Amino acid sequence: MNPSRRNFLKGAVSGAAGTALAGGVLIEGARVDANAATTTGDPAAGMTYPFHGPNQAGILTPGPASKQAASVVASFDVTATSKAGLAELLQALTSRARVLTAGGTPPDLGVGQPPSDSDVLGPAMPADGLTITVGAGASLFDGRFGLASRKPLRLTTMTAFPNDALEDAWLHGDLSIQLCANHADAVHHALRDITRHTRGAMQPRWKMQGYASPPRPSGTGRNLLGFKDGTANPTGSLATSLIWVDNPAEPAWARGGSYQAVRLIRMLVEFWDRVSITEQEGMFGRRRDSGAPLDGTSEFDTPDFAADPQGNVIPLDSHIRLANPRTTATENNRLVRRSYSYDLGFDDNGNMQAGHIFLAYQQDLERQFITVQKRLVDEPLADYVQPFGGGYFYVLPGVRDSADWYGRGLLA
Amino acid sequence: MRWGKWATAAVAVAVVGGGTGTALMVLPGSGGVSSAVASAAATGDTMTMTDTSCASEWAKAPTSAGGRTFTITSGATVPGEVNLDNAAGQVVAEVESMAPRSSVRLSVTLGAGSYRWYCYPQGKPSTHSAPIALTGAAGPGPVAVSPVALSDLAGPGQQYETYAAGSLATLAAKVTQIQGDLRAGRLAAARTDWLQAQMDWELVGASYDSFGDLGQAVDGLPAGLPRGVADPQFTGLHRLEYGLWHGQDAATLETVATQLQASIGRVRANLSSPGLAGDPAQLPVRAHEILEDALRDHLSLMDNEGGGAGYAETYADAQVTRVVLSELAPLIATRAPSLVSTASGQLSALQSALFATTANFQWQPAKPATRAQRDKIDADIDATLETLSVVPDILEVHRGQ
Numbered sequence: 001m002n003p004s005r006r007n008f009l010k011g012a013v014s015g016a017a018g019t020a021l022a023g024g025v026l027i028e029g030a031r032v033d034a035n036a037a038t039t040t041g042d043p044a045a046g047m048t049y050p051f052h053g054p055n056q057a058g059i060l061t062p063g064p065a066s067k068q069a070a071s072v073v074a075s076f077d078v079t080a081t082s083k084a085g086l087a088e089l090l091q092a093l094t095s096r097a098r099v100l101t102a103g104g105t106p107p108d109l110g111v112g113q114p115p116s117d118s119d120v121l122g123p124a125m126p127a128d129g130l131t132i133t134v135g136a137g138a139s140l141f142d143g144r145f146g147l148a149s150r151k152p153l154r155l156t157t158m159t160a161f162p163n164d165a166l167e168d169a170w171l172h173g174d175l176s177i178q179l180c181a182n183h184a185d186a187v188h189h190a191l192r193d194i195t196r197h198t199r200g201a202m203q204p205r206w207k208m209q210g211y212a213s214p215p216r217p218s219g220t221g222r223n224l225l226g227f228k229d230g231t232a233n234p235t236g237s238l239a240t241s242l243i244w245v246d247n248p249a250e251p252a253w254a255r256g257g258s259y260q261a262v263r264l265i266r267m268l269v270e271f272w273d274r275v276s277i278t279e280q281e282g283m284f285g286r287r288r289d290s291g292a293p294l295d296g297t298s299e300f301d302t303p304d305f306a307a308d309p310q311g312n313v314i315p316l317d318s319h320i321r322l323a324n325p326r327t328t329a330t331e332n333n334r335l336v337r338r339s340y341s342y343d344l345g346f347d348d349n350g351n352m353q354a355g356h357i358f359l360a361y362q363q364d365l366e367r368q369f370i371t372v373q374k375r376l377v378d379e380p381l382a383d384y385v386q387p388f389g390g391g392y393f394y395v396l397p398g399v400r401d402s403a404d405w406y407g408r409g410l411l412a
Numbered sequence: 413m414r415w416g417k418w419a420t421a422a423v424a425v426a427v428v429g430g431g432t433g434t435a436l437m438v439l440p441g442s443g444g445v446s447s448a449v450a451s452a453a454a455t456g457d458t459m460t461m462t463d464t465s466c467a468s469e470w471a472k473a474p475t476s477a478g479g480r481t482f483t484i485t486s487g488a489t490v491p492g493e494v495n496l497d498n499a500a501g502q503v504v505a506e507v508e509s510m511a512p513r514s515s516v517r518l519s520v521t522l523g524a525g526s527y528r529w530y531c532y533p534q535g536k537p538s539t540h541s542a543p544i545a546l547t548g549a550a551g552p553g554p555v556a557v558s559p560v561a562l563s564d565l566a567g568p569g570q571q572y573e574t575y576a577a578g579s580l581a582t583l584a585a586k587v588t589q590i591q592g593d594l595r596a597g598r599l600a601a602a603r604t605d606w607l608q609a610q611m612d613w614e615l616v617g618a619s620y621d622s623f624g625d626l627g628q629a630v631d632g633l634p635a636g637l638p639r640g641v642a643d644p645q646f647t648g649l650h651r652l653e654y655g656l657w658h659g660q661d662a663a664t665l666e667t668v669a670t671q672l673q674a675s676i677g678r679v680r681a682n683l684s685s686p687g688l689a690g691d692p693a694q695l696p697v698r699a700h701e702i703l704e705d706a707l708r709d710h711l712s713l714m715d716n717e718g719g720g721a722g723y724a725e726t727y728a729d730a731q732v733t734r735v736v737l738s739e740l741a742p743l744i745a746t747r748a749p750s751l752v753s754t755a756s757g758q759l760s761a762l763q764s765a766l767f768a769t770t771a772n773f774q775w776q777p778a779k780p781a782t783r784a785q786r787d788k789i790d791a792d793i794d795a796t797l798e799t800l801s802v803v804p805d806i807l808e809v810h811r812g813q
Binding site for chain 1: 633
């Protein structure tokens with residue numbers, strides 16, 4: 001066992017240790033285990049985010065601007081056949097999530113059975129900044145578990161938008177599990193552990209691994225089209241007010257949850273690289289080098305669309321202008337994006353299969369994601385991207401304490 | 413460390429945003445762009461556009477050739493464009509669409525020679541700086557481009573429109589033939605004629621959705637439609653293809669063909685509209701996007717609704733790309749003398765590679781190409797596209813022109 005880890009789990013974090021991370025041990029809700037830092041030489045590996053709370057982690061904890069570097073979004077079909085079976089599945093999922101996000105030496109099961117852990121993260125199994133975010137798809141609320149009357153108001157099965165090229169193998173699912181950690185091996189380890197402990201009750205449907213880009217050279221990370229992506233993301237209390245469901249018309253159990261829109265978007269990077277910089281910047285509405293809006297100087301300058309009604313500077317059909325027109329009427333359409341890039345193999349035609357795992361959170365799918373997406377129909381950028389997968393999910397309310405579990409209110 | 417820094421940057425932005433709108437915003441501690449802006453300013457390479465003057469600083473700027481980073485600042489009251497031209501009047505660097513009171517960083521490598529700035533404030537007379545000679549042993553800079561005026565493209569645009577009208581007439585005749593096939597219940601003949609019709613449409617040069625909704629009615633795909641192949645909005649050639657290869661009966665498909673013929677009629681009637689073939693500024697884009705679309709939709713098999721015509725379609729796309737290139741050839745020749753012949757050779761190689769998959773002069777939808785054949789086709793189209801990607805850049809109509 002690891003004494004410092006155990007102390008840490010009890011909340012007995014001393015500010016001691018003047019760790020490698022200047023500024024203390026609490027960073028955006030993340031705690032850094034000082035001793036783990038010393039022993040592993042990698043402070044990120046000892047980082048943990050609190051598991052218990054009114055909302056799940058992995059959305060604002062940590063927030064998009066400081067999200068972990070590695071991720072996977074996986075979708076599952078529930079194969080349990082009863083409400084009790086579903087409850088068991090969600091309880092198992094909860095207890096694994098609790099262990100994995102805290103980190104700590106796995107139990108020694110002796111020689112009579114295979115080891116309890118894969119050891120992919122070594123014998124001390126660091127949390128590595130892992131967050132786990134569990135969502136329910138519309139299909140979970142069909143007849144199988146008697147949940148039809150408890151479905152969140154806005155939860156539907158995602159249908160194709162006009163520029164989509166959806167592929168069945170990459171769509172929907174009963175459950176979504178979003179895992180984010182500081183390193184890719186921790187994401188792999190967590191998914192492997194979770195599936196191991198839930199076999200028989202759920203079966204994988206699709207998954208996509210993602211990575212975040214660090215600031216290049218500064219500011220918001222870039223997507224694979226080379227543009228800073230997420231500059232205008234709401235933060236702080238604005239973000240909070242836009243994403244957590246508090247509509248009294250929603251089922252009571254759903255309070256504290258959030259609607260998740262997952263879109264797997266291929267980027268046609270070869271085609272994009274053959275387009276002039278002027279055209280690229282006109283499609284986004286921002287400078288590629290600095291991320292500044294075309295009417296501004298620095299990345300975080302606010303575009304003044306009202307001063308440019310003809311679109312002489314920022315084209316009317318540019319992405320930033322359609323996505324967020326910055327009018328009073330469209331203010332409550334805003335949402336929080338926490339996206340990642342992905343890379344797979346090559347397409348049949350020799351192109352790189354790469355793109356964007358779009359992850360958006362909101363309190364009302366229709367008012368936010370769907371409304372924004374409809375404004376973006378036929379934007380010039382649509383020629384260079386192909387949304388082919390994903391789905392809508394309802395991120396369950398947070399697990400409040402050691403007695404609580406994912407969906408306890410839903411299944412009560 | 414990132415987190416703390418972010419908080420600082422956010423605060424700084426809020427302060428600046430609430431301020432008086434100074435042209436140059438430097439965020440303390442945020443590094444990157446802002447510090448680059450600051451250092452450019454420090455070396456004196458700031459150039460200002462106003463309503464009535466252009467880069468008056470140029471006369472006193474350093475005269476060294478080589479890598480230069482300018483900060484272009486707009487003190488104008490209207491949006492505008494700023495170009496840097498060489499002694500031959502060719503554009504060396506440009507900033508399009510600058511807003512009043514904004515600043516943009518512009519990095520460019522300048523060889524020895526004389527340069528002057530041109531400013532085009534919207535709705536006002538253009539202005540320019542004095543020419544300044546730069547000296548020093550800098551290597552060759554980026555290729556300069558002779559500006560293109562919209563009027564230069566008018567002739568090629570008209571040629572293309574005439575050509576497209578002819579191709580549409582051929583397509584309409586072929587669809588009439590398909591209607592006859594279906595009326596007589598000859599489904600096999602309809603399948604053969606469909607392939608020719610699909611190739612005729614490719615030969616129009618609008619296959620990459622460049623004719624808007626009217627073009628989509630002729631050539632749209634089911635992918636983005638809520639009900640997919642069963643969606644009533646799925647119409648046209650691919651709808652016909654789907655039915656012909658999925659056992660639908662002749663009577664059903666005759667309705668589809670009749671609707672297709674009407675859609676073609678609407679494209680022909682509106683051909684001169686800027687949203688279809690009527691905007692000559694779009695012709696340079698067409699020169700590379702027809703084949704980009706072939707790579708994206710045909711060679712990826714994305715638009716195969718059963719007919720398996722990807723290679724045939726790509727062959728036709730290569731053919732119409734030749735036509736567009738020939739229309740633009742005089743304008744390209746003075747700017748990139750070897751481009752047309754290079755592209756022509758690459759298009760020949762591509763067409764040969766595609767043709768190698770035929771048997772007895774017939775396209776072979778059911779017989780997959782070998783790995784080597786596919787590699788050759790993909791390699792040839794990729795190489796061609798890299799060549800063609802330059803065309804829209806060298807033939808861009810600058811706003812100032």
